Amino acid sequence: MGYSFINQEGYLVVQLQDLFNITQVKEFTADLCSRPERHLVLDMSNLTGLDMAALQVLWAIRQAYTGLEIIWPGDRQVVERLELLGFKTN
Amino acid sequence: MIAINLLATFIQEAREYLENINQGLLYLEENPADANMLDEIFRVAHTLKGSAGIAGLTEVQKLTHALEDVLGALRDGRITYDSELADVLLNGFDGVHELVEAAAGGQAPTVDYRRLITMIEEYLPSVSGAASGVTHILRDVDKDALAALPENVRSNISAVGGQGLNVYQICFMPDAGIFYTGTDPLLLVDELMELGQIIYLQIDDAGLPPLCEMDAELCYLGINIYLASTAEPARVEEVFQFVESPENHLRVAIVSEVEQTPAVKIANTLTGLSIKERKMFKEFLEQQQTALAAAETEEDREWRAQHITKILHRAAQNYQWQWLIEQLPGLPVEQQEFQAFLDRLVDLLSESDEQDLPGQETGQKTINVDTTEIDSTASPVSVNEGKNALPVPGGGPAGGKDGEKSWESGINQPIKVEQEKLDRLMSLAGELVVAKNALPYLVKKLEIEHGLVELAREMKETYSILDRIARDMQDTMLDVRLMPVSHIFRKMPRLVRDISRSLGKPVRLVTSGEETQLDKNIIQALNEPMVHLVRNALDHGVEPPEERQDLGKPVPATVTLRSYREGDRVIVEVEDDGRGIAPDRVRAMAVKKNLLTPEEAVSVSDEEALNFIFMPGFSTSEEVSDLSGRGVGMDVVATSLRRINGKVRVYSQPGSGTCIRMELPLTMVTSKVLLVEVSGQPYGLPLDAVQETVKLNMVQIKTMKGQPVAVLRNELVPLFDTGSLLARHKIINTDAGAGSGSDEEIYIVVLNTGTGLAVHDLLGEQDIILKPLEGELTKITIFAGAAILGDGNVLLVLNPHELTRTGGVMDGV
Numbered sequence: 001m002g003y004s005f006i007n008q009e010g011y012l013v014v015q016l017q018d019l020f021n022i023t024q025v026k027e028f029t030a031d032l033c034s035r036p037e038r039h040l041v042l043d044m045s046n047l048t049g050l051d052m053a054a055l056q057v058l059w060a061i062r063q064a065y066t067g068l069e070i071i072w073p074g075d076r077q078v079v080e081r082l083e084l085l086g087f088k089t090n
Numbered sequence: 091m092i093a094i095n096l097l098a099t100f101i102q103e104a105r106e107y108l109e110n111i112n113q114g115l116l117y118l119e120e121n122p123a124d125a126n127m128l129d130e131i132f133r134v135a136h137t138l139k140g141s142a143g144i145a146g147l148t149e150v151q152k153l154t155h156a157l158e159d160v161l162g163a164l165r166d167g168r169i170t171y172d173s174e175l176a177d178v179l180l181n182g183f184d185g186v187h188e189l190v191e192a193a194a195g196g197q198a199p200t201v202d203y204r205r206l207i208t209m210i211e212e213y214l215p216s217v218s219g220a221a222s223g224v225t226h227i228l229r230d231v232d233k234d235a236l237a238a239l240p241e242n243v244r245s246n247i248s249a250v251g252g253q254g255l256n257v258y259q260i261c262f263m264p265d266a267g268i269f270y271t272g273t274d275p276l277l278l279v280d281e282l283m284e285l286g287q288i289i290y291l292q293i294d295d296a297g298l299p300p301l302c303e304m305d306a307e308l309c310y311l312g313i314n315i316y317l318a319s320t321a322e323p324a325r326v327e328e329v330f331q332f333v334e335s336p337e338n339h340l341r342v343a344i345v346s347e348v349e350q351t352p353a354v355k356i357a358n359t360l361t362g363l364s365i366k367e368r369k370m371f372k373e374f375l376e377q378q379q380t381a382l383a384a385a386e387t388e389e390d391r392e393w394r395a396q397h398i399t400k401i402l403h404r405a406a407q408n409y410q411w412q413w414l415i416e417q418l419p420g421l422p423v424e425q426q427e428f429q430a431f432l433d434r435l436v437d438l439l440s441e442s443d444e445q446d447l448p449g450q451e452t453g454q455k456t457i458n459v460d461t462t463e464i465d466s467t468a469s470p471v472s473v474n475e476g477k478n479a480l481p482v483p484g485g486g487p488a489g490g491k492d493g494e495k496s497w498e499s500g501i502n503q504p505i506k507v508e509q510e511k512l513d514r515l516m517s518l519a520g521e522l523v524v525a526k527n528a529l530p531y532l533v534k535k536l537e538i539e540h541g542l543v544e545l546a547r548e549m550k551e552t553y554s555i556l557d558r559i560a561r562d563m564q565d566t567m568l569d570v571r572l573m574p575v576s577h578i579f580r581k582m583p584r585l586v587r588d589i590s591r592s593l594g595k596p597v598r599l600v601t602s603g604e605e606t607q608l609d610k611n612i613i614q615a616l617n618e619p620m621v622h623l624v625r626n627a628l629d630h631g632v633e634p635p636e637e638r639q640d641l642g643k644p645v646p647a648t649v650t651l652r653s654y655r656e657g658d659r660v661i662v663e664v665e666d667d668g669r670g671i672a673p674d675r676v677r678a679m680a681v682k683k684n685l686l687t688p689e690e691a692v693s694v695s696d697e698e699a700l701n702f703i704f705m706p707g708f709s710t711s712e713e714v715s716d717l718s719g720r721g722v723g724m725d726v727v728a729t730s731l732r733r734i735n736g737k738v739r740v741y742s743q744p745g746s747g748t749c750i751r752m753e754l755p756l757t758m759v760t761s762k763v764l765l766v767e768v769s770g771q772p773y774g775l776p777l778d779a780v781q782e783t784v785k786l787n788m789v790q791i792k793t794m795k796g797q798p799v800a801v802l803r804n805e806l807v808p809l810f811d812t813g814s815l816l817a818r819h820k821i822i823n824t825d826a827g828a829g830s831g832s833d834e835e836i837y838i839v840v841l842n843t844g845t846g847l848a849v850h851d852l853l854g855e856q857d858i859i860l861k862p863l864e865g866e867l868t869k870i871t872i873f874a875g876a877a878i879l880g881d882g883n884v885l886l887v888l889n890p891h892e893l894t895r896t897g898g899v900m901d902g903v
Contacts, residue, residue, distance in 0.1 A: 022269050025306035033302035051274045056311045059293065060301035084279075086293045 003028055005035060011069075012037035014061075017046040022053040029057060043071040047078055055085055062087075098508075100145035101194045107138040108187050109580065115179050116583045122171040132161045136234050138186070148266065148297055150189045152339055153203045155263070156210040157182045159341065162230035173591070178213050180584070182206055207336050231259055231343040235314065243290045243316070247345055250289060250318040257345040258319060258326050263294065263312035265337035273333055275313060281329045286319025316345070375436050382429060395428045509610065512571060519567045520859045522560045524878065527856065529553040531881045568757050573613050575653040575662065576604035578620050582651060585621060589628045596635060596646035597628060603653035608660050609757040615734045616662065616754070619727040623664040623750050624649065626724070631668030631748050641745075643667065658756060665749040671742040673699040679708065700740045704728035727752075732891065735761070735778060761860045763877075763887055765853035766839060768812045772853055774887035776874060781842040783852055788834045800838060800846060807846045809838065810894050815872070841890050860887055872896060 002024055006013040012035055020028075042061060050058070062068060070087075073079050114131040118124060135158050142150035160179060163169045185206040192199035236244070236259065247257050260282070264275050282288065294312030304310065319326065323344065330340050378398045385391040529549060536546040579601045590597040608616070632647040639645060644667075652663040673696040680686040680702045686694065702708060706725045727750075731738050735755045742748040755778065763774035764783070784802060791809065792799050798809040838846040858877035863870065874889040 022274075022307065029301060029304065029306045052276045052309065052311065053269050053274075053306060055276065055293075056295075056298060056304075056309070057301075057306055059295055059311065060298055060304055063295075063298070064301040081276075084288065084291055085276075086291070 005031065007037060008041075010037065011039045011041055013041045013043055015043045015046065016050075019049040020047055020054040021049070021051040025053045025057050029060075032061075038065070039067060040065040041069040041071065044073045044078070045071050047073045048075050049078060050081070058087070097145050097147075097193065100141050100147070101190055103141060104138060104150070104186075104190045107134050107141075108183055108190070110134050111138075111183050112180065112584055113580055115176060115183070116587060118171055119173065119176045119587070125165075128161070128165055128171075132158065132165055133234070135161055145193075146297060146299055147189065147193055149199065149203045150186055150193070151297065152263070153182065153186050153189065153206055155339055155341075156207045157186070159230070160210060160213065162232070166230045168230070175213075178210060182210055204336050211336065231345050232261065232341065235259070235261070236345065239290065239316075246289050247316060247318075250287075255286070255318045255320055256323070257289070258315075258317040258323075259341075259343045259345050260315040260317060260326070261294075261312065261339075261341040262315075262330070262333075263339040264309045264333065265335070265339075266308040266310070268309045268333065268338060269307055271333075275309070275311075275333075278329055278333070279313065279315065282315060282317055282326070285321045285326060285329070286317050288315055289318050290314075290316040372436060375432055379429070379432050379436065382432070398432070399428070512610075516567045516571055517859070519560070519564045523564050523857050524859055526553065526556045526560050527879070528881060529556070568609065571610045571757070572607035573610050574604055575606045575608060575613070575660075577613050578617055579604045579651050579653070581617070582620070582624055585624055586628065586649060589625060590646075593628060594634065595628060595632050597632060598646045598648050600648055600650045601652070602650070606653040606655055606660055606662075607756075608754060612734050612736075612754055612757070615730060616752070619730045619738075619752065620651075620662075620664070622724070622727050624651075627664055627666040627668065627748070631666035631670075633669050656753075660754045660756060662752045662754065663749055664752075665747060667747040670744040670746055670748050671700055671703065671740070672744045673742075676700055676702050680705075683708065697741070700742055703740060704738060735776060761858055761887075762855055763858050763860075763885075764839065765856055765885070766812070766837070766847075766849040767851035767853055768816060768849050770850075772879075772883070772885055773812075773816075773849075774856075774858060774877065774885050775839055775847070775890055776887065777855060779841050779843075779890050781840045781844075784838050784840065785835055786838055788836065791836075798848075802840070805844075807838070807840060807844065809846045809848055812847045812849050812888075812893070815893055839890075841894070843891065843894070845894055847890060847893070858885065858887070 002017060003020065004015045004017070006015065014032065040061065042058070073082070111131055111134055114127055114134070118127055118131070121127065135154055139151055139154040139158060142148075142154060157179060160169070160175070160182075164171055164175070169175065185201045185203060188201040189199045189203060192201075236247075239247075250257055262275065262278070264273075268275065279288070279291070292314040294314055295310070297312070298304065298310040317326070323342065327342055330338075330342075334340065378394070382391060382394055382398075385394055530553065533546045533549050533553065536542040536549065582601070583599055586597055586599045627649050632649070633641070633643070635645045638647060648667045650663070650665040652661075652665065654661055676699045677686065677691040677694070680699070681688055681691050683705075685702060685705055685708070691699070703724045704727065708724065728738050731752055731754070737753045739751045739753075740748065741751065762777040764777050764780050765772050766775055767773075784800075786800055790800060792801070794806070798811070800807045800809055837849050837852050839849060839852075840846045856879070858879075860875040860877055862868070862875045863873055867873075871892040872889055874887045877885045877887060879885050
């Protein structure tokens with residue numbers, strides 16, 4: 001449950017797992033902003049749910065990192081939710 | 091840094107928007123049936139709200155949003171515009187103005203925007219509820235938001251509407267602290283989904299700060315939803331019952347109709363453009379069509395198409411023309427497809443021109459298209475430089491015709507420049523004018539000290555060229571800084587309206603000469619005096635309506651603001667047709683305040699007596715009101731005008747009215763001074779205070795009641811010894827000189843007040859940049875300021891009015 005950061009060849013891979021919500025967002029953004037990497041891979045493959053607070057963090061990440069790579073959730077419901085909320089999954 | 095720039099840009103724009111709204115609302119009060127003006131106000135308010143969100147000023151956004159609701163209800167005819175509603179809107183936008191100014195000053199806002207929103211909301215439901223008979227939060231549709239939707243979404247909404255379903259437009263902008271209440275707005279979305287089908291959901295991220303600046307526990311996002319449902323409005327609103335509060339902004343509306351005609355669609359889509367700008371846009375596109383058709387090679391065609399697309403794309407993004415963004419084909423583009431697209435766009439613009447949507451003509455928004463990413467070096471055609479410039483693919487033979495305005499030229503003309511930069515540039519131009527004055531000193535030095543006559547001659551020629559360029563530059567800069575007096579005049583209708591209402595005195599405001607131009611700094615300095623004068627005119631000048639009727643004078647009274655150029659000065663007048671000022675009352679008050687002896691009071695003319703009203707603490711008004719009558723207003727006017735080298739006079743006819751005449755210089759940056767020598771030291775005297783200079787023999791100076799005087803053309807001129815006033819050597823020797831038969835010669839500078847200053851010598855005229863004295867020195871009022879001369883020495887510039895009034899250097903220290 002939560003999130004983790006991994007540096008892979010200069011890229012920062014951010015893994016969001018299980019439920020990502022208001023309880024983690026503050027710490028998460030502080031951690032992320034302290035990281036030096038400027039290229040990000042957002043791995044949501046294990047994400048099972050999110051709330052509005054988490055959504056706006058994702059929104060801000062998308063604005064902050066150009067060339068952001070996204071690995072979409074495996075959970076179909078979460079994908080649909082992200083699509084409804086304006087994230088294009090292609 | 092970006093955030094600061096964004097805020098600064100917003101504040102600059104917001105001030106303009108608010109001024110336009112203010113004027114529009116006042117106009118609407120006189121012309122409530124003018125739907126075009128209402129549309130225009132709504133459009134500006136909508137833009138203001140959006141920009142506030144982008145700048146992160148959520149209070150401004152929320153307050154404007156509430157005001158927009160009222161404007162929307164007004165536009166839908168659910169309420170009518172009357173004085174009460176005008177007060178609500180004017181006060182509301184005043185609140186927005188205060189919030190903006192607080193943000194500009196980096197201060198916490200003093201206005202309670204939540205209270206204002208509540209007041210606005212209280213006004214609105216009582217009307218909307220009565221009109222719609224549904225509930226109190228059902229609002230009018232945000233037509234602009236609807237128009238900005240993708241075409242397919244609007245088609246869906248139309249189709250669903252045709253099936254008998256209600257289509258709800260739901261805009262929910264939660265309070266920043268909503269997460270702390272345990273509410274997840276996404277759960278509300280889930281609940282709405284249970285009521286029907288969400289046709290479209292859009293996250294409003296306008297208020298979202300950069301990732302590392304955000305407090306992730308605060309909510310910055312809004313949600314706009316289009317819901318198709320059979321549910322009644324009350325059921326939809328029930329979803330939000332637990333978040334209903336002034337802090338959580340909710341708008342629920344039923345979309346009854348989706349505007350589909352191409353002309354209206356394009357008009358709504360190209361928001362931000364006036365009709366004129368739209369026509370210029372069309373002309374620009376037509377030029378591109380011609381340029382494309384004239385392209386000789388495939389490469390040239392492709393290059394032109396790509397550039398046109400880039401320009402359109404950037405403009406569309408800049409203005410958030412969603413429809414255009416979606417219509418623009420990707421790059422590279424096929425020739426035929428692109429040509430067809432351009433044709434379609436031109437057709438749509440032609441249709442919208444035929445619609446001739448009035449009211450948009452007043453839009454003065456400056457188009458600002460950033461083309462910095464466009465590579466001009468790769469282009470075979472000309473490129474206008476600068477951030478606001480657009481490359482002109484049709485700039486070659488097939489492009490715009492010479493002398494004709496094109497769309498891109500129209501958008502290149504006005505640019506916004508920070509005032510500080512302009513001031514700095516003007517100051518530098520002024521310094522250049524002064525710096526070049528060092529050259530004549532050097533020329534003289536070369537000639538006299540070094541005997542280099544030829545070199546001195548060459549330097550003199552160079553000086554002439556430099557002098558011309560420096561003056562041209564200064565004139566151009568001055569021209570850039572000139573602003574029409576309308577910048578002040580247009581604030582007055584609101585002031586007159588409010589005072590007129592509070593005093594119960596109907597007043598008609600007439601203005602003329604608003605186009606007269608003045609330096610920006612003078613315009614700013616004139617603001618406060620104008621407010622004082624207009625207040626005074628209404629408070630003391632204009633009689634109550636009953637009194638006017640008894641006197642056979644028209645009701646409403648008339649207050650006229652007039653401006654015109656007179657030589658190198660600008661005259662601004664404030665005139666009323668009220669009761670006027672009785673010179674005898676002024677005389678009596680002047681005697682009472684020991685400004686005149688009873689004998690002097692009898693001898694001064696009516697005109698001179700009237701001008702005592704500008705003395706400190708002088709007031710003939712017997713009662714102190716909230717507006718004026720404290721005896722400070724007219725003094726403030728005179729002092730403010732003196733600071734900008736202006737003058738003020740009053741002309742009045744008892745029973746007929748009063749006219750206050752202000753005489754102003756065109757610019758304050760450089761001043762011309764007369765250089766005089768007093769005891770070996772040069773001083774400056776503002777040239778516009780000087781009437782003439784005369785050389786007198788000491789025998790021509792007489793003494794009258796202990797005061798030296800000279801007789802010039804049979805007129806007595808009281809003289810002041812500048813040497814004595816400055817605590818230096820006496821110039822007029824009253825012990826052995828005046829009237830003593832001495833043949834010593836001195837110079838008299840006759841001021842336009844009719845008095846003379848005795849000086850040792852006249853050194854000529856010079857342009858200077860007058861800098862005000864700072865710190866403790868500001869208390870020495872006999873000096874208007876200081877300047878650096880061409881030879882590097884400091885020149886003290888005298889304030890002749892204060893020098894003769896106070897009689898010496900120590901006054902005020």
